[in-house]
Amino acid sequence: MVEANSLLLIPVLLPLAVGFGLLFLPARLGMVSRMLTLIISGVCFILSVVIFTREPSVYAWSILRLPEQFGGFKLDLMLSAKPLGTFMLVFAMGFGLLISLYSLRSVGRGTARVNEYFGALLLTIGGSAGILLSNHLLFLLIFWEIVTVSLYLLIATGGRNSNFAATKSFAMIGASDAAFMLGVFLVWGLSNTFTISDVSLATTSAMPIIAFLLLMTAAITKAGALPMHTWLPTSGESAPASVMALLPAAIDKLLGIYLLIVITQGIFDLNSAALTTLLSVIGSATVIIAVMIAMVQHNLKKLLSYHAVSQVGYMILGIATGTGVGIAGGVFHMLNNAIYKCCLFLCGGAVEQEAGTPELDRLGGLGKRMPITFATCLIAALSISGIPPLNGFVSKWMIYQGVIQMGAEQGGAAARLWPVWLTCAMFASALTLASFVKLIHSVFLSRLPDGLERVKEVSVLQTLPMVILAALCVFFGVFYHVPLKTFIYPALGVEPALSTWGSGVATILIVVGIGLGILIWTIGRFSKNVRVVPTWNCGEIQPSEAMRIPGTHFYKTVSQMGGLKQLYEGQEKGYFDSYQQGGRCALVLTAFLRWLHSGVLPMYLTWVTLGLLIVLFVVCGIW
Amino acid sequence: MSEQLMNILFWVLVVPGTVVLGLVASWIVRKVSALVQWRVGPPLLQPAYDVMKLMGKEILVPQEAQRIVFLAAPLVGLVGVLLLSIMLWRITLSQTAFMGDIIVAIYLMVLPSLALILGSSGSGSPHAAVGTGREMKLVMAYELPLILAFVVVIIKAAGSVGPGGQLSLAAIAQQTPALSLSGMLAFLAALLCVQAKLGFVPFDIAEAETELGSGVLMEYSGALLAVWKLMQAVMLVALPLFLGMVFLGGFHATLPAPGHVPFFAAALLVLAGARLLANRSKLMDVLSLLVFIGLCIWVGLGKYVLIVVLLILIKNTNPRVRIDQAMRFFWVYCGGALAAAVVLASIGYWWDIRWL
Numbered sequence A: 001m002v003e004a005n006s007l008l009l010i011p012v013l014l015p016l017a018v019g020f021g022l023l024f025l026p027a028r029l030g031m032v033s034r035m036l037t038l039i040i041s042g043v044c045f046i047l048s049v050v051i052f053t054r055e056p057s058v059y060a061w062s063i064l065r066l067p068e069q070f071g072g073f074k075l076d077l078m079l080s081a082k083p084l085g086t087f088m089l090v091f092a093m094g095f096g097l098l099i100s101l102y103s104l105r106s107v108g109r110g111t112a113r114v115n116e117y118f119g120a121l122l123l124t125i126g127g128s129a130g131i132l133l134s135n136h137l138l139f140l141l142i143f144w145e146i147v148t149v150s151l152y153l154l155i156a157t158g159g160r161n162s163n164f165a166a167t168k169s170f171a172m173i174g175a176s177d178a179a180f181m182l183g184v185f186l187v188w189g190l191s192n193t194f195t196i197s198d199v200s201l202a203t204t205s206a207m208p209i210i211a212f213l214l215l216m217t218a219a220i221t222k223a224g225a226l227p228m229h230t231w232l233p234t235s236g237e238s239a240p241a242s243v244m245a246l247l248p249a250a251i252d253k254l255l256g257i258y259l260l261i262v263i264t265q266g267i268f269d270l271n272s273a274a275l276t277t278l279l280s281v282i283g284s285a286t287v288i289i290a291v292m293i294a295m296v297q298h299n300l301k302k303l304l305s306y307h308a309v310s311q312v313g314y315m316i317l318g319i320a321t322g323t324g325v326g327i328a329g330g331v332f333h334m335l336n337n338a339i340y341k342c343c344l345f346l347c348g349g350a351v352e353q354e355a356g357t358p359e360l361d362r363l364g365g366l367g368k369r370m371p372i373t374f375a376t377c378l379i380a381a382l383s384i385s386g387i388p389p390l391n392g393f394v395s396k397w398m399i400y401q402g403v404i405q406m407g408a409e410q411g412g413a414a415a416r417l418w419p420v421w422l423t424c425a426m427f428a429s430a431l432t433l434a435s436f437v438k439l440i441h442s443v444f445l446s447r448l449p450d451g452l453e454r455v456k457e458v459s460v461l462q463t464l465p466m467v468i469l470a471a472l473c474v475f476f477g478v479f480y481h482v483p484l485k486t487f488i489y490p491a492l493g494v495e496p497a498l499s500t501w502g503s504g505v506a507t508i509l510i511v512v513g514i515g516l517g518i519l520i521w522t523i524g525r526f527s528k529n530v531r532v533v534p535t536w537n538c539g540e541i542q543p544s545e546a547m548r549i550p551g552t553h554f555y556k557t558v559s560q561m562g563g564l565k566q567l568y569e570g571q572e573k574g575y576f577d578s579y580q581q582g583g584r585c586a587l588v589l590t591a592f593l594r595w596l597h598s599g600v601l602p603m604y605l606t607w608v609t610l611g612l613l614i615v616l617f618v619v620c621g622i623w
Numbered sequence B: 001m002s003e004q005l006m007n008i009l010f011w012v013l014v015v016p017g018t019v020v021l022g023l024v025a026s027w028i029v030r031k032v033s034a035l036v037q038w039r040v041g042p043p044l045l046q047p048a049y050d051v052m053k054l055m056g057k058e059i060l061v062p063q064e065a066q067r068i069v070f071l072a073a074p075l076v077g078l079v080g081v082l083l084l085s086i087m088l089w090r091i092t093l094s095q096t097a098f099m100g101d102i103i104v105a106i107y108l109m110v111l112p113s114l115a116l117i118l119g120s121s122g123s124g125s126p127h128a129a130v131g132t133g134r135e136m137k138l139v140m141a142y143e144l145p146l147i148l149a150f151v152v153v154i155i156k157a158a159g160s161v162g163p164g165g166q167l168s169l170a171a172i173a174q175q176t177p178a179l180s181l182s183g184m185l186a187f188l189a190a191l192l193c194v195q196a197k198l199g200f201v202p203f204d205i206a207e208a209e210t211e212l213g214s215g216v217l218m219e220y221s222g223a224l225l226a227v228w229k230l231m232q233a234v235m236l237v238a239l240p241l242f243l244g245m246v247f248l249g250g251f252h253a254t255l256p257a258p259g260h261v262p263f264f265a266a267a268l269l270v271l272a273g274a275r276l277l278a279n280r281s282k283l284m285d286v287l288s289l290l291v292f293i294g295l296c297i298w299v300g301l302g303k304y305v306l307i308v309v310l311l312i313l314i315k316n317t318n319p320r321v322r323i324d325q326a327m328r329f330f331w332v333y334c335g336g337a338l339a340a341a342v343v344l345a346s347i348g349y350w351w352d353i354r355w356l
Helices: A006-022 A027-053 A083-106 A114-133 A137-156 A162-191 A206-223 A231-238 A241-267 A273-295 A300-321 A324-355 A371-384 A391-409 A418-443 A460-478 A481-492 A503-527 A564-572 A578-596 A601-620 B003-036 B046-056 B067-094 B101-108 B110-122 B126-160 B181-198 B222-247 B258-277 B282-298 B302-316 B323-351
Strands: A058-065 A074-080 A530-533 B059-062
Touching: A006 A027, A006 A058, A006 A074, A006 A114, A006 A137, A027 A083, A027 A114, A074 A137, A083 A114, A083 A241, A083 A324, A083 A460, A083 A481, A114 A137, A114 A241, A137 A162, A137 A241, A162 A206, A162 A231, A162 A578, A206 A241, A206 A273, A206 A300, A231 A241, A231 A300, A241 A300, A241 A324, A273 A300, A273 A418, A273 A564, A300 A324, A300 A391, A300 A418, A324 A371, A324 A391, A324 A460, A324 A481, A371 A391, A371 A418, A371 A460, A391 A418, A391 A460, A391 B101, A391 B126, A418 B110, A418 B126, A460 A481, B003 B046, B003 B067, B003 B222, B003 B282, B003 B302, B046 B222, B059 B067, B059 B222, B067 B101, B067 B110, B067 B222, B101 B110, B101 B126, B110 B126, B110 B222, B126 B181, B126 B222, B126 B323, B181 B222, B181 B302, B181 B323, B222 B302, B258 B282, B282 B302
Parallel strands: A530 B059
Antiparallel strands: A058 A074
């Protein structure tokens, strides 16, 4: 019997209650909501660490208990601290704390929606804590909805066009939530219980498979995988960067992948080759297609959003392999992705805040003006591109091993096609590097455009979260056994035979190499002085602006390539956007209904009479 | 010799040894190119002279440059490629390998290109910026066939060394994929990818002396340029070594047996004599080169020499292509051929047909 622990209730209810209160606070009290958010997110983070370090515990809070004569129905808020949930809780709360720190300075200069922002931030924190701790499918659904609504509120605090983006996100995630609800009820119908730890269904007949697909839809929409990803780039354009860093980059990934793990490893017994193949296809298509689109973006935040989509593919692919190292790699990648993508969005937000634009064309040379942002962004960018010895490399490396192992050990279509998955994943990694080279070049290197001479580094409150995240990228890369052994393996209950790639030796070698480099450097330095000269322009004298080459043109060769060009144009026009296509279908439907509603009274009378006749025929059974 | 001593000797010698070997290899490239073009070519120590001369020159830093990136990039590139070669030497000499090291090697191979890209991008020169874009596109282009070629090798390895060993380079080096149809295709494509990685002639698009004024390297001078040259020299060791291990069955480097030592010494004497007379007659020059290559083959580096000579011949018989041509070549033609090779290799694996 695991012990009951009322501590579990606090990180869920406290932020929810305070967050809800903050929504109604008058705008004058902005300072109060900032401080409250910071304090409460800090408290939640500390509590989550305490919960993580303690033994697994449960807590049931009775909400509704009908007397026997009314059927004895009872509803308990069942919380349980399992290793999978609690380790994600630590990170979700950590991201919440970092983002509230960052938001102290970044949000609300002159906007009237400060309290709404901070209230929704707390709602997100409480909702995600609820999801990660809940052991009851209905409450899981309710907390899931709370996070969806708070995402809507948060996106809407952005500037122009943010209402459209918020609506689109809400419509798409809301639709997937409806699927989630149906799935939950199907699971209840099949197993007669809402308690997650009691359910175990085999995916052999139609009903469980439908339930699985419904729940999977919810999971991958939240995480942002193809084909339900389009809310992410749209909101990336207009939502505040800190919102993107908190939800789509970090917490939504944690929650989506958490649900995917819960359904593939817990609720369902995934032994259907078709479903594994489906997951692999979704995974590798997401990886490669999203990164191809990301490569040609001209907007900093939109580019990052497409990468937030692309990285989900690796996680899904890792989970789809069904091998110990693959699943562990997928979950580790989720963690790593949350860290570096959060960092990247925060850097993007800092750049936008100081330079006043997220357009890559109008940025450049900011590395000198914002050195800390540049350094952290570079580390995170190299990390997402899988450059050893950073953390993104380790988890990708594990996923690749998982894919190859799947091909060697399992039968079935998914295992037979492993070269396809592997090639997609590894090639996408090169393309990721390409688009981040473009980003780094256009924003931080290259040349400073006219008009950005006054740009300064952002305040410590904003650089501190970035530095922490970048440091985590390095730490999780070099000492990758620490997070794997502390968080991932206990959470999944696996201990894959993962050999070391000797990151320790590699790090020593890099240090030795840098020492050697410094030696060469000093030889060069003391022989002659270093001289600063103007850039050589082959003798032409041109204004600096004419000599500035932003990276936006880099991959024109790709987007102009025969075959790819048409696809890119179709994507630009939204042909592959499930939201737009769904909207088009709805428009056709409304056009038909509008045509029916002609406003001519005799017409309506005719319809009514016809309908009445049909009802009569049916009721009387005349045929 | 005790194990410990060998280990220490390895760690002491590996970096200088690789650098020296790299300089010799870049001399071979220049010498053979010269012979192909009916020129005399440089003396053996010319690459070393070049590096030493550059070390002594002053370093010019452009005003617009992002200074730290500009200065650190060459060192990072050199360290990355040295790391790769240390890994390969360890596997060749002491069979120390780990699961999945082939993936680590593939990722380490990106480091030099990445360093070049960041360094040139940090220089603030418009010519270098154009070169940066081209270099990155080239990386993108050859990465796809390179990955597919390795997929072929991994499939082949699963057939011959069994599942589990297919991810470790030491086990992969036990087999010779190039002796099969798909393996041969993969080897040829990977050779072209290495050509592009080295920035050798049909694919020297990022440097493009005639139009970009050596593009990515445009603003580099003095010791920094010397580090780039060293990096390229070491790449000339590491990349063919890697190809040889993956496709041609690895290296079995041996010192000559005691009975053969006199012959070996005689060969060395002939080499020295021919080098001394090389200034007088072209015949002696060619002879010395041939003896040198023969010695390499004797100590088990024949495959390495084969790969380098192939690279040099491709380099000297082709004009530079445009970047869009290179991309289409790598993605459509190489990619298509290799997709077919992957299918062939899979069929061969399922039905156990070795030659496919």
